[in-house]
Amino acid sequence: MAEKVIAANLPTAEPAAFEYELFEGDPDHLRTVVATTNHSTPWIDPTTMKLRHRIGRGLFGDVWLATHHQSNGDYEEHHEVAVKMLHTAKEDHVRAMLDKFEDLFTKCQGIEGVCWLHGVSVLNGKICIIMKFYEGSVGDKMAHLKAGKLSLPEVLRYGVDLAQGVMELHSKGILVLNLKPCNFLLDEKDRAVLGDIGIPSLLLGIPLPSSDLTRRLGTPNYMAPEQWEPDETGPISFETDSWGFGCSIVEMLTGLQPWFGMSVDEIYNSVVRRQEKPTIPIGLPPPVENILLGCFEYDFRSRPLMTDILQAFKSAQNADDSEAGWREIGSRVGKTGSLGYTKWFLSKDQLQVGDAVRSRKPSKSCKLENMDVPEGVIVGLDTDRDGFVLVRVHGIHDPLRIHVSKLERVTHGLAAGDWVRLKEEDKKHSSVGILHSIDRDGSITVGFIGMETLWKGSSSDLQMAESYCVGQFVRLKANVLTPRFKWPRKREGTWATGRISWISPNGCLIVKFPGLLTFGDESSSFMADPAELEMVTFDTCPGIVKKYQHLEDFHWSVRPLVIAVGLFTAMKLGAFVGKKIGRSTAKKQHEKENHSERQQQVDVGAASNPAWLPPPVANMLFREGVSAGAQ
């Protein structure tokens, strides 16, 4: 049977190549790696391995069927094993990966629901992960079915197996990052186990050989938005696996791989830039449908954890009519609470009596004002109404009855979601980030630009930082000469001011520049490090000129519009002034004519008067003349 599956899995088998692969390597090189690596338990002597057939070729390397030969004088055994041979890496990277593998190996011991790991070896400078050989995968099973998809009860059963396996790995701090039906292996009892565990995690932080692979830490069709550039718009976290899990379930239910037929760049544009989600079949049991909707939340903090997924699948499995309602394919919109948080987001922190709390601000707002509870303490749980707690607020006699979704826990002055700054800067990453969690003992996790995973530390390492939200205007601080990310300049050469359009969970700001006119492919969105920015508001702009310049940041058309209005006004004014001048010239002309007429009359009247007569006298004469003329 094993041979049958192997044959079916042989897309590009190279039967003769393995001997070459195994023995061509420089034994001294191997000995160096072996000798300098701490390989107490997982290390397998490469000379005991014999590669037989290549089963498949994946993004991270090839999988081979091999024989592992073991003997200790008394006995001699040959085991059929699967060998994942990773791509060639530099010697110091090999060492780093072997150390990481050892940690993974130790943590995986005794975990059910994940592929059995025998150990690790190095052949030809390539790391080989040696695992139990399984008869096939969920992907293989689907490929052999006529419709290419599984029944709902089967999906739920495998889903429960897998969620349990992933949950166990998560409990040991291991991220899978490559969940997909081909990596769900099937054991003798038709239970799904996770294959290929943790390989992207082994590669985290290690430069990949091909530039094409550098931004991929998984299989593109199953990758979560934050997985593409985890140090820039990440970090990756446990909920990153929830996205991959959701993609796999959708594929198992429909037989269609998410983003099928699209190139890597097209998938990147759909998932990361346009924030699109895989299509979810409609008519699924409500717990499964809700969980899938949650799995495809763009911000991973809003997604369910594996324990939520397991619970949902179990409850759908127990429901009698699980398959009755599943009909056709369509898309749905996720449900969020009144403040814009999903129930998965809110369920990550369970409030307890004695917790200090404050009102939760709406998810897309910076404003803390008008809070019902600026500061309070939970003094009891309302047993009559589910989800309500009693909060004692300073200055109010009776405790307030408030729903937990409207409150957030404050520990050592910090609450999840706060903007924080590291007291001691670390050059490797930004000093400003977003707090993801704070335990009651003060241990924290923070998302920082420059880190692929969450930073762990203590609340005493942090201080509050200025918070940013979508819609605010920002520009680079004057002392920033070389920003972390590219930042556009105005025509005059000064840094442009932009508007925040999105905030990644690590605090990376996606900034648009409505004040700059862009052409063709020119991108209008830029990433920015909050540590390098300052806010721009009308109040902070000194003087009328700066205020007007800020007005220009709102839209590129403000300047031409102002120029047009200016020109129009100038023309109108010109015309008006022209008319006025014309009128006054005509008037003056008229007056001049009148005057010369009068003058003539005066001259006539004054003809007998000498020219040296003083003006009052002359005027008197003039008046007399006018009156004489008028008479």
Ligand SMILES: Nc1ncnc2c1ncn2[C@@H]1O[C@H](COP(=O)(O)OP(=O)(O)OP(=O)(O)O)[C@@H](O)[C@H]1O
């Ligand atoms: N332990 C194993 N036993 C039997 N078959 C395995 C085992 N591990 C992997 N396979 C099979 O080998 C084939 C190739 O696996 P591989 O994981 O290399 O491919 P991939 O999942 O497409 O790529 P990658 O994981 O590198 O992104 C798959 O069909 C997989 O089911």
